[in-house]
Amino acid sequence: MRLVVHLATAQQEKFQARTLAEEERIPESFLFKILQLLIRQRIVRSYRGSRGGYQLAVDPTKLTLYRLLEMVEGPLGMNVCVLSGAGCELSTQCAVHEVWVTAQAQLRRTLESATIAELARRTGQKRQAALRPRRQSISSETPDQPQAEGAEG
Structure with a gap:
């Protein structure tokens, strides 16, 4: 499912198998089996040659x-x-x-x-959010709390 969602994130783009395997963390040998199944079901198209790759063949909406x-x-x-x-x-x-x-x-x-289109959109948002720098909370940088009246400092 992740593979189809990945292909839907950039519909017009052709993805190399190695790129798909790396980005989705799928072993290449298993990826090829998945791709063959998706090609047989006409969900994915494959293109040969130096500019080849894999592309979603259906409307993800x-x-x-x-x-x-x-x-x-x-x-x-x-x-x-x-x-x-x-x-x-x-x-x-x-x-x-x-x-x-x-x-x-x-x-x-x-x-x-x-x-699949909605899942691709949400996946893109989640990936963008994961790339944003995280704000560090450092407890030593919090301002001192005012002391109550009569409290000794």
Whole structure:
């Protein structure tokens, strides 16, 4: 997911595999497997040659995290009993089934509400914030507190 979000941060740019691996801290051998899967799903395009690289092939404003996960992982289900439409044979008698159905619906709503474009925007903000110099708080530089009347100094 991070890889697709990374590609969405600069849609028109082509990224070298080595750069993606370093910036996302993904081993290159594993990165190539992920990229091949994303290319097969037509989420990513690859370009050969000295100016080649990898680029997002879909509109990140229209791709939700739910859809991306589904394309990569297959049908999403928190539990087998909510994965299939039929459920299990005990679903009408099982109170746990109701909890799974509610949790599954909430998970789906949450993942469907997160677009790759929004995640890329937020990731960019977080990275910028992490690069800003941190203010150091030095307790010795705080002004002295005024003493109460009658207190000896």
